[in-house]
Amino acid sequence: MVLVDDCGIGKTCSAKNIVKSLSNAFYIDCSQAKSKQQFVKLLAKTIGLDNKGKYIDVKSNLKYYLNQLDHPIIILDEAGDLEYTAFLELKEFWNATDGFCGWFMMGADGLKAKIEKGINSKKVGFAEIFSRFSDEYIRITPNGIADKKAFRQELLQQVANANSSGTIPIDTLVKKCLDKETTLRHLDTLLKISA
Structure with a gap:
C-alpha cells in the first residue's frame, strides 16, 4: 500500500x-x-x-x-x-x-x-x-475544507489530551495551532513549552 x-x-x-x-x-x-x-x-x-x-x-x-x-x-x-x-x-x-x-x-x-x-x-x-x-x-485527511478543518481540530485535541502535562489549557494550545494552521510538530513544541 x-x-x-x-x-x-x-x-x-x-x-x-x-x-x-x-x-x-x-x-x-x-x-x-x-x-x-x-x-x-x-x-x-x-x-x-x-x-x-x-x-x-x-x-x-x-x-x-x-x-x-x-x-x-x-x-x-x-x-x-x-x-x-x-x-x-x-x-x-x-x-x-x-x-x-x-x-x-x-x-x-x-x-x-x-x-x-x-x-x-x-x-x-x-x-x-x-x-x-x-x-x-x-489518504486519511479529508479533502473538503470544512472536513479537513474538523479533522485537524480533532487530531490536535486528541494528541494534546494524550500528551499534555503542563499548565496551559489544552483548548488554548489547540486554538493556537488552528489559528496558525500549523501541524502536530508545532503542537509538540507548545506541549514541551507548557510542561
Missing part, C-alpha cells in the same frame, strides 16, 4: 508505534538512505542482518531472510526521497518476497508526484511498482 498524506499529521510517529507493537515489523526512514546501496544496507541492518560485504550478497541474504520470517512487514517512510535506482530496488524486493512480506510506502505530496511523474513519462519501473503497491494512494 501507499499512504500519501499531509505533512505533520503523525504518519511517522504512528508507523514507529505500529512497528513496536508487531513482531517482524521494520521501519525504514528512506531520507537517511537515498541511494540503492545505502537503502539496501540500511534495510539489512534494520532487520538484523550483516550489511557488510558485497552488495549482491547483502541483497541475496535480505531476500532469503525476509522469506523465512513469519509475516514480515516493511514500512518505508519518506519513500519519495529514494533515488531512482533505489526506488527500482523496491520492485526487485517485492518480487522476491511476493506473498511472504508486506510492503508499505508512505510520504507526503513528493512521493505521489514522483510516482505520477515516473508513470506519465513511462520511466521504467514506476507503473510496475505502483501496481505492486495496490494501484492506489491511501
